[in-house]
Amino acid sequence: MSVNLRNKVAVIGGGLIRFGELYDKSFGDMMSEAYLNCLDSIDKGIDPKEINAAWYGTVRGPATGSIAGTLLGLGGIPITRIENACATGSDTFRNACFAVAAGLYDVALVVGCEKMLDRPGGLIGLDRSGPRYFDMFALTMPSAFGVYGTRHMHVFGTERKHFAMIAVKNHYYGKMNPLSHFRREITVEQVLDAPIISWPMGLYDCCPVTDGAAAVIICREELTTKYTDSPVYVLGSGLAVQPTRLGLRNDFTSMMPAVWAAQQAYKMGKVGPDDIDFAEVHDCFTCTELIQYEDLGFCKKGEAKTFVENQEMYIGGKHPVNVSGGLKSHGHPIGTTGVAQIVELFWQLRNEAGGSPKGAGGLAVSDPSGKRQIPNAEIGLQQNIGGAGPQVSCINILSNKKR
Amino acid sequence: MATPPNPPFWRLVPGMHRLIGLKCKRCDKVNFPPRKRMICADCGGTEFDKVRIGKRGRVLTYVIAMRMPPGMVGPAAFAIIDTDDGARISAWSTDCIPEKYGVEEGTPIKCDMPVELVIRVIGKHEPTPYYGFKFRPIML
Numbered sequence: 451m452s453v454n455l456r457n458k459v460a461v462i463g464g465g466l467i468r469f470g471e472l473y474d475k476s477f478g479d480m481m482s483e484a485y486l487n488c489l490d491s492i493d494k495g496i497d498p499k500e501i502n503a504a505w506y507g508t509v510r511g512p513a514t515g516s517i518a519g520t521l522l523g524l525g526g527i528p529i530t531r532i533e534n535a536c537a538t539g540s541d542t543f544r545n546a547c548f549a550v551a552a553g554l555y556d557v558a559l560v561v562g563c564e565k566m567l568d569r570p571g572g573l574i575g576l577d578r579s580g581p582r583y584f585d586m587f588a589l590t591m592p593s594a595f596g597v598y599g600t601r602h603m604h605v606f607g608t609e610r611k612h613f614a615m616i617a618v619k620n621h622y623y624g625k626m627n628p629l630s631h632f633r634r635e636i637t638v639e640q641v642l643d644a645p646i647i648s649w650p651m652g653l654y655d656c657c658p659v660t661d662g663a664a665a666v667i668i669c670r671e672e673l674t675t676k677y678t679d680s681p682v683y684v685l686g687s688g689l690a691v692q693p694t695r696l697g698l699r700n701d702f703t704s705m706m707p708a709v710w711a712a713q714q715a716y717k718m719g720k721v722g723p724d725d726i727d728f729a730e731v732h733d734c735f736t737c738t739e740l741i742q743y744e745d746l747g748f749c750k751k752g753e754a755k756t757f758v759e760n761q762e763m764y765i766g767g768k769h770p771v772n773v774s775g776g777l778k779s780h781g782h783p784i785g786t787t788g789v790a791q792i793v794e795l796f797w798q799l800r801n802e803a804g805g806s807p808k809g810a811g812g813l814a815v816s817d818p819s820g821k822r823q824i825p826n827a828e829i830g831l832q833q834n835i836g837g838a839g840p841q842v843s844c845i846n847i848l849s850n851k852k853r
Numbered sequence: 854m855a856t857p858p859n860p861p862f863w864r865l866v867p868g869m870h871r872l873i874g875l876k877c878k879r880c881d882k883v884n885f886p887p888r889k890r891m892i893c894a895d896c897g898g899t900e901f902d903k904v905r906i907g908k909r910g911r912v913l914t915y916v917i918a919m920r921m922p923p924g925m926v927g928p929a930a931f932a933i934i935d936t937d938d939g940a941r942i943s944a945w946s947t948d949c950i951p952e953k954y955g956v957e958e959g960t961p962i963k964c965d966m967p968v969e970l971v972i973r974v975i976g977k978h979e980p981t982p983y984y985g986f987k988f989r990p991i992m993l
Contacts, residue, residue, distance in 0.1 A: 574922075583868050583886050584975045584985025585943040588922050593931050596916035604914070604964035648931075649917035696933055697885055697942040698894040702914050 456719055457852045458551040460674045460681035462667055463492040464793035465809040469662035469781035470631045471567055477511055478521045480663035481563040483811065485522050488559075488665035491809030493678040496667070502555035504529040507542030507562040508785035510569070518561055536732060536836020537689070538562065539788020540844035543666060544687045547846075550668055551684075557673070562790070563663040564783035573659075585697060586838065592648035592656055592735060594696065594839030599650045599737030601702040606752040610650050613736035614641035615758050617654050620733060620772050624779025626817045629810065631660045631781030641736075655736040660781030664789035666796070671852070682799045685829070686719025686847040688712060694838045703752075705738070705840035708745040708833060715845040716747075720853065721829060723747030728770040728798060728824045729831040730791035732843075733777045738835065743771070746833065746845075765824055773798075773822050784836070788844065791832035798827045799850040829853075863983040870972070870984055872908070874940050875901035883940035908970040909991070910936035915962055917951045924976055930962045934970075934988055947973050947987040967991045 465488025467480055475483070489496060506518035506529055515529030532542040539562040546558040573591055602608050618638055624630040636654060644653040674681040690710035692699055699706070716722055723746060731746070733739035740754045748769040749757040762768040774780050774794040777787060797803040797815060804820030806813065816822040828849055835843040867873040868886025875887045879898035884891055885906060892899055913933040921927035930951035933943045948971070949961045968988045975985040 584945070584987070585886070587975060587985075588918075588925055588945070589931060589943075590918065593916045593918050597914045597931070597933060600916060601914035601964065646917070646919050648919065651916070693894045695886075695894075695943075697940075700895075702933065 453552070454718060455547060455551045455687055456685050457683055458671055459547045459668050459684045460671050461684070461792065461796050461848065462669050462674060462677040462681050463488050463496070463809065464796040465489070465491055465665045465811070466629055466790055466793045467663055467811065468629045468813065469660050469783065472661040473567065475661070477563060477565040480565065480661060481518070481521050481561060484563070484663035484665040485559070485561055487809050487811040488667055490811070491807065492667065493680070494676065496677060498524065500557050501527065501559045501667070502557055503527055503549060504559040504561065505532055505542045505546040506530070507532045507538040507560070507789060508564055509533055509535065509538050511563055511565060511785065522561070524559070533785070534844065535842050536734065536784055537788065537834040537842045537844035538785040539664070539790065540832060540834045540846055541689060541788070543789060543792055543846060544689060544844060546668055547684050547687060550670055553670065557667065557669045559665065559667055560789055561663070561665040562786035562788065564785045565661050566659045566783055567661050586695060589838065590648065592651045595735045595738055596648045596651045597696065598702055598705060598741055598840065599735070602737065602741060603650065605703050606755065608740065608755045610642055611638055612755045612758045613650065613655055613740060614638045616733065616736045616739050616763070617641050617778050619764060620776035620778040623773045623822060624775025626819065626822045627775045627780060627815060628813050628817070629815055630775040630779050631658055632779045651735050651737065657734050657777035657782040660783045662781055662783035662786045662790065664786050664793050666789055666792050680800045680850065682796050682848050682850055683852050684846060685721060685849050685853060686715040686717070687845065688714030688718070689842070689844045690714070691842045692840070694841055696839060703741070704745055705741055705835055705843065707840055707843035708742060708835050708845070711833070711843045711845040712746050715831070715847050719847045721847060725829050726769060726831045726847070727827045727829050728773065729833065730774060730794050731771050731776070732787070732834045732836065733772060734782060734836060736778070738840070739771065739776070742833065746831065765821070770824055773824060788832065788834045792846065792848070795830040795832055795848045798824050799830055799848060858978040858981045860981055863978070863981065872906045872970070872986060874904050874906045876904045877901055885940060885942050906940045906942065907936045907938040910934045910968060912962065912964055912966050912968055913941070914964055917962065932962070932968070932988060934968060944970060944986050944988045946989065947971065948989040961990055
């Protein structure tokens, strides 16, 4: 590659709203709130007229960039709508970074918004869309991801309890986060006793159906001092896909799009898995997060169960993962999730995740203990993966220092 | 779907009743289901041999879905199956009780177990039922 993204783009603001079953807020209400929170979060202030372009990510929300223009009062500037299944949020951010790194725009807005609860049943209806071949008909998300869990159990001796420990961890941290969808702790026994959805995935192995919105503002790195003294730099980005049809895939103990996207992001950022201080990983299902520990290089292939038993994914362990609560507890409004993970990285890397950063609209993002803040975090990674199972994955790596 | 809901329409679909795959001439991968303008999912090749995928194989991995949509009977197992002749497809289960799940001995569905594909009703394109393949443990 003749141009690298590394160090060229910085995140200067992040805004988030409380996630959950937001029946009292419309799609537009959520998006506006996240955007206004994001404007507030810019340390030295910003005039919306300084935003040169915007990228709008949503999977099932209204199409066209002009929706974001209408709802956010951003007329006359280029706004592109991005969709890439569960990788939408990260991919929306990635595309904005390309344009800013190339020098085409100085300041860009990234916004993600998803109103999942307007359609009762979440994503269930998708199982009967598309060509009606016998192989994928009626395939739900828990099934499309669960097959990876089963094969991993068969080859490496992983057990349902290892998956359960991940759900427990995400609820443990989600309880500390006032923005989370779910705010209660659960136990391994509760996870194992819960009704089975698609064995090996039970009710508490699956993330909830959530409404939410998030927004981030980026700028070229030469311009950061106008807006903040603590920007967060983009080191690397990666994106990869594999076939929709499960029968065309080659590997069922790894989620290959994540492996490939991680290789790209590490290479671009000139960092490796050992440099990653913490990560926000796409735990749409517990088996997804477990396999990501291996795919992202946090532990060797097959050793995720040991990594989990040793609690290496808690603060204090080798690679804290999902201390926001993850998708399981914080929630998963599909197109928003990637952008919300960027906001979490932004707060953690500026040491703000233990208190009330301005982008949270007056809410604290941690309980009074402040234990959710990762000490001395310098490099964070966020990852989305989704589609018909792990079909597309997008990863971005951020740091509070230029490297 | 804006297509005639009659039996010949479905019988003629090569990826349904006829289990026809397209074997890539360059890399040998069997691409299924076939399309008129197929491009190999692994190598991008555009030349294929038509192959009839065999009906015996082993379960690579599976899940047990506890509830199925209207018109299908649940619980059912969904499996990725490697056929004895080197193709890989996925299918739902039939003729067994999948909810006795687990990786312990004696459960009907396990990774690596031998299975066979049998023709079953998949759904209805009102008013026409259409058929495809489901898998069942090989009865010996």
